[in-house]
Amino acid sequence: MSFVDSIAAGLSVVGNIEAFLALFVGVAIGVVGGAIPGMSATMAVALTLPFTFAMQPITGILLLLGVYKGGIFGGSIPAILIKTPGTPASSATILDGYPMAEKGEAGRALGMALWASCTADVISNLALILFAGWLASFALSFGPPEFFTLILFSLTIIAGVSGKSLLRGALSALLGLLLATIGLDLVYGTNRFTFGDPNMMGGLNFIAVLIGLFAIPEILAMVWNPTAHVGTARSLGKNWVTFADYRRSFKSIVRGSLIGVFLGSIPGIGAAPSAFLSYSEARRTSRNKENFGKGEVEGVAASEAGNNGVAGATLIPLLALGVPGDVITAIIIGAFMIHGLQPGPMMFILNVDIIYGLFIGLIVSSVFLFFIGSVAIRGFKYVADVPKRILIPGVLVLCVYGVFAVNNNIFDVGVMFVMGWVGFMMVRFQVPAAPFLIAFILGPLLEDNFRQSMLMSGSDPMILFRGPITWFFWGLTVLTVVAIVRAGVRAVRTSALAGK
Amino acid sequence: MTERQVQISLGAGAILASLFLLLWAIPQWVSSPSNVQKLILSPLFWPYALAGFTGLTGLGLLFGGLGSDDDGEPVNEPSDNPAAAWMRLAGMAAIMALTMFLMPRLGMVLTSMLVFVASAFLVRTRHPVTAVVCAVLIPLILYAFFAHVAGVAIPQGNVLRLP
Numbered sequence: 151m152s153f154v155d156s157i158a159a160g161l162s163v164v165g166n167i168e169a170f171l172a173l174f175v176g177v178a179i180g181v182v183g184g185a186i187p188g189m190s191a192t193m194a195v196a197l198t199l200p201f202t203f204a205m206q207p208i209t210g211i212l213l214l215l216g217v218y219k220g221g222i223f224g225g226s227i228p229a230i231l232i233k234t235p236g237t238p239a240s241s242a243t244i245l246d247g248y249p250m251a252e253k254g255e256a257g258r259a260l261g262m263a264l265w266a267s268c269t270a271d272v273i274s275n276l277a278l279i280l281f282a283g284w285l286a287s288f289a290l291s292f293g294p295p296e297f298f299t300l301i302l303f304s305l306t307i308i309a310g311v312s313g314k315s316l317l318r319g320a321l322s323a324l325l326g327l328l329l330a331t332i333g334l335d336l337v338y339g340t341n342r343f344t345f346g347d348p349n350m351m352g353g354l355n356f357i358a359v360l361i362g363l364f365a366i367p368e369i370l371a372m373v374w375n376p377t378a379h380v381g382t383a384r385s386l387g388k389n390w391v392t393f394a395d396y397r398r399s400f401k402s403i404v405r406g407s408l409i410g411v412f413l414g415s416i417p418g419i420g421a422a423p424s425a426f427l428s429y430s431e432a433r434r435t436s437r438n439k440e441n442f443g444k445g446e447v448e449g450v451a452a453s454e455a456g457n458n459g460v461a462g463a464t465l466i467p468l469l470a471l472g473v474p475g476d477v478i479t480a481i482i483i484g485a486f487m488i489h490g491l492q493p494g495p496m497m498f499i500l501n502v503d504i505i506y507g508l509f510i511g512l513i514v515s516s517v518f519l520f521f522i523g524s525v526a527i528r529g530f531k532y533v534a535d536v537p538k539r540i541l542i543p544g545v546l547v548l549c550v551y552g553v554f555a556v557n558n559n560i561f562d563v564g565v566m567f568v569m570g571w572v573g574f575m576m577v578r579f580q581v582p583a584a585p586f587l588i589a590f591i592l593g594p595l596l597e598d599n600f601r602q603s604m605l606m607s608g609s610d611p612m613i614l615f616r617g618p619i620t621w622f623f624w625g626l627t628v629l630t631v632v633a634i635v636r637a638g639v640r641a642v643r644t645s646a647l648a649g650k
Numbered sequence: 651m652t653e654r655q656v657q658i659s660l661g662a663g664a665i666l667a668s669l670f671l672l673l674w675a676i677p678q679w680v681s682s683p684s685n686v687q688k689l690i691l692s693p694l695f696w697p698y699a700l701a702g703f704t705g706l707t708g709l710g711l712l713f714g715g716l717g718s719d720d721d722g723e724p725v726n727e728p729s730d731n732p733a734a735a736w737m738r739l740a741g742m743a744a745i746m747a748l749t750m751f752l753m754p755r756l757g758m759v760l761t762s763m764l765v766f767v768a769s770a771f772l773v774r775t776r777h778p779v780t781a782v783v784c785a786v787l788i789p790l791i792l793y794a795f796f797a798h799v800a801g802v803a804i805p806q807g808n809v810l811r812l813p
Contacts, residue, residue, distance in 0.1 A: 204800035317710045321664055324704045328671075331680075331700070335693035340681045342693060369769075373742045374735050376773040539775040543766045544788050550749065550762060551792045555802040560753055567746040579656050580725055597696050609688045 160506025163208045172209045173511050176216020177518045181526045183217065184224025184236040186536060189545075191221025191237045193365050195481050197545065199357060199488075200552030207489035208504055212511040214485050215465075218478050219515045222421065222461055223267045223523055226454055227530050230259045239421030239457035242429045246442065246449030253445050254387035257527070261391030262447050263454045264523040266403045270455040271516040273407035274414065274462030278469075279509050281415070282498075285470035289495040294602035295614050299623035301596045304473045306627050308418035309585040310634035322576065323585035329354060330593025337601055349561040356484045357556045358565040359590055361549050363583050364477070366570025369549075371577065372542045391447070399451035402432035406452045410459015415466045417475045418588075421457040428456025462512060469493050469505065473592070477584045480591050488556075656725055657715030664708025671701035741772050757807025762789035 164170070176198070183194025195217045202210030225236030230247035243263060250259040292300070309319035332343045333353030344350040396403075406428030413424040432452030433442040442449045464475035465482075472494030474480035486493050491501060498505055553566045576583050607613035614620060651659070676697045686692045745768050752761045766785035775781045793812060796802040806812065 201795070201800075203802075315714075317707055317714065318660065321660065321704070321707045321711065324700055324707060328697070328700050328704070331697050337691070338683050338686070338693055340683060340693050342680045342697065343675070345679065370739065370742060373738045373769075373773055375730075376738075377730075537775065537777050537780070539770060539773045540777055540781055540784055542773060543769040543781070544784060546769055547762045547766050547788055548792065550765070551758070551789075551796055551804075554758065554804070555796050555800060558803050560750065560805070563753070564750050567750070570746075571743075578726055579660055581660065600696075601691065604690050609690050611690075 156502050156506045157510070159503035160508075160510050163503045163507040164212070164510050168206070169209050169212055169507070169511065170514065172205065172213040173216045173515055174518050174522070176213040176218075177220035177515055177522050178216075180217035180220020180222075181224040181227075181519075181522050182220075184221035185227040185526060185530055186541070187228045187232065187234045187236060187538075189236070189368075189541075190364075191218060191225060192477050192481070193368060193545075194221050195478050196361050196364050197548055197552060199360075199481060199485055200555045202485060203488065203555060207486075207491055208507045208511075210489060211482065211485055211504075211508065212515075214482050215508070215512060216515055216518070218482070219271060219461055219512075219519055220522065221478075222458055223264065223454075223519060224526065226263045226267070226457075227260060227526060230263065230450070231256055231530060237421075237457075239425050239460070240453075241422060242425035242453035242456065243450055245429065245453065246444075246446045247453075249443070249445035250447065250450065251387075255389045255445065255447075257387050258389040258391045258395070258447060259445075259450050260527040262395060262399065262450050264520065264527065265391060265396050266399070266406070266451040266454040267458040267523070268516050268520045269403050270407035270410055270458035271461060271519060272513070273404070274411050274459045275509070275512045275516065276462075277411040277415070278462040278465050278512065282466045282470045282505075285466060286495040286498040289471050290499075292495070292619065294599040294606065295616055296619045296623070298596065298599040298603055298614060299620045299627070300471060301473065301592050301599065303623045303627045303630070304417040304467070305585070305589055305592060305596070307416065307630050308588050310418070310630060314580060316631070316634045316638055318581045319585045322581050322583065323589040326586040326589030327593040327596070329359070329586075330590050331597075336594065336598050337605075349559065353594075354565055355553070355556055355559075355562045356487070356591065358553045358562040359569050360481060360484065360587060361553055362566040362569025363573040363576075363587055365545060365549050366566065367573035367577050367583075369542050369546050370570060370574040372538065376539060395447050396451075399448040402428070402436065402448050402452040403455040405431060405435075406455030407459035410456050410461075411463040414460030414463030414475060417467050417473050418584075419460075420476045420584075421460040424460050425453045425456035428459070429453040465508075465512075469497065469508075470495060472497075472595070474588055477587055480584075480588050483591060651725055652722060653725055654715050654718050657711055657718065661708045661710070661712025661715055664704050664711060666708075668701050668705030668708055671704070672698065676701060738772055742769065745769055745772070753805060753807075755807055756809055757811075758805045759789045759793050759812060760807060760810050762792070 179198060180191060180194055183189050184191045195214055198214060198217050202213055222237060222239060225240035226243045227236065229235040229240040229243040230251050233244055233248045235241045235244060247259045250256060305323055309323040310316045332350055334351050335342055409428045410424045413419040429449060429452045432448055433439050436448055438446055438448060464479045467473045467475050468479045468483060472492065474483045483493055549566060550563055553562050554560065556562060573583055603613050676694060680694055680697055682692045682694045689695050745765055749761055749765055763785050766788065767782060770781035793804055797804045
């Protein structure tokens, strides 16, 4: 199929009002969800997921992608106006955004955040369109041993970079893998930890685990400390961003977008490190480096470009390899599965219309983000005024309905509550939840590819080293572990020296 | 809890979980066909491997914690009134347990209304009237969407039957 044919196939599935309306609504929900302190883009995507069950696959997935894109920008609004990042990725935006707000230039900072976000979004989407197909065609030659080593590498990097220590990330990933063993055995169909309960035979429901891990702990945290998340919003001021500001920051925006694309395409790195790296590179190379940290508009542009540059790129491993790059793409992979689609190289052959439909939708989402973002900047006051102690019970009720709707099963609601307490304990013990969820999703794939490899080779483990691709991933895995352990040892030594 | 205490607790917990899995849970609750000749192909292999790695990770966390200095800094922000915070958490656990109990009996809509009101008052809302209005409206709107748009069979219960 030629490129033009693929575009035409994509248009045939998204060329309708429902698809674009879903995308528009998704971006709006995302911006509002990301802007509410105490909510997050992850929570917004998780809570929107149950509403997609009744939709066409492409419409539902576009809705979620809209929420994802909107949520990442939305997080920068409270970061600038009340010094509270709506998402972890917006933390870097505070460094210059809040000092600008204190100087009465919040409107200018938010305008630049929006322009930088939209530019980075377009660059990231173009990278996705260029590289995902190429990577998928390369991955078509993968067999079970190659997929096993790829997933193992992804888990290593996700466990290593998601938290304060590799061991806590590894513990989190191992718990996710253990939880994924519940249900009937993949090959023999025998019981594993089902306790004779038919509800457990299909394994634990992904949505129940997801919402339990990411929404319920927020509710419990609110119950623990009901007066948290209270801040005073700064006024927008009279200064607005100008084209001259944009042109002056353009180099930092493009550099930040490319950093975002690179880091986003590696599973597990996420948007926050990208935003900080982009910010520090902009500060290092800027003519106004002495203004950074005191309210420099280029600093806002760089950090926003860094975190939004990740958004499209995290979909590269998702679509091309079927490996989620972060928690939000893990939720989106769940949405694909619920709609009977399996992301990965075969999707580029079997569902090319959906792939190109998504590409078209993503490009359009940047335009929607620009318009919705402009309105959201002015309307943030109303969003910030939503009483959290009304919002949180509403979220709890929404969780109950959403989880029940997956299988019409009250048992899933119980699973969600239990996972909520597990998630809350993980927060209290500073164990990252992202490796848990991603391992829970990748666990069955990892085991399945491992056992298929063993069946192919007659139980000879050497099949896991059978060619250059497996060696490549083993090499990357070893390098990652060594790098993370070295970084950990260095951090311990530095803190020990600082303590003396 | 300090960083060191967290590390040691996590390590000890992981080791105990690993021992429980290896010695009791896997032999008891994972079944394998008798004709599987090699352990590597058995349904038991993966759980045993994961339990073993969990134990090793626990050892790493435990020794890491024992070898580190205790700076005395708590890892979590202390609550203003810890006793009240624990009571609220216990209250939330009770609300969740009651939700599971009441849903098949009262139906999802009525249970959700009660859950909304109970949790709003648990977190000491400053807008009680709005909370009650939202407690009635939000479950009804969600019912209308899921039952009539998404086609989900929302449990109705014996007290309130909605169209």
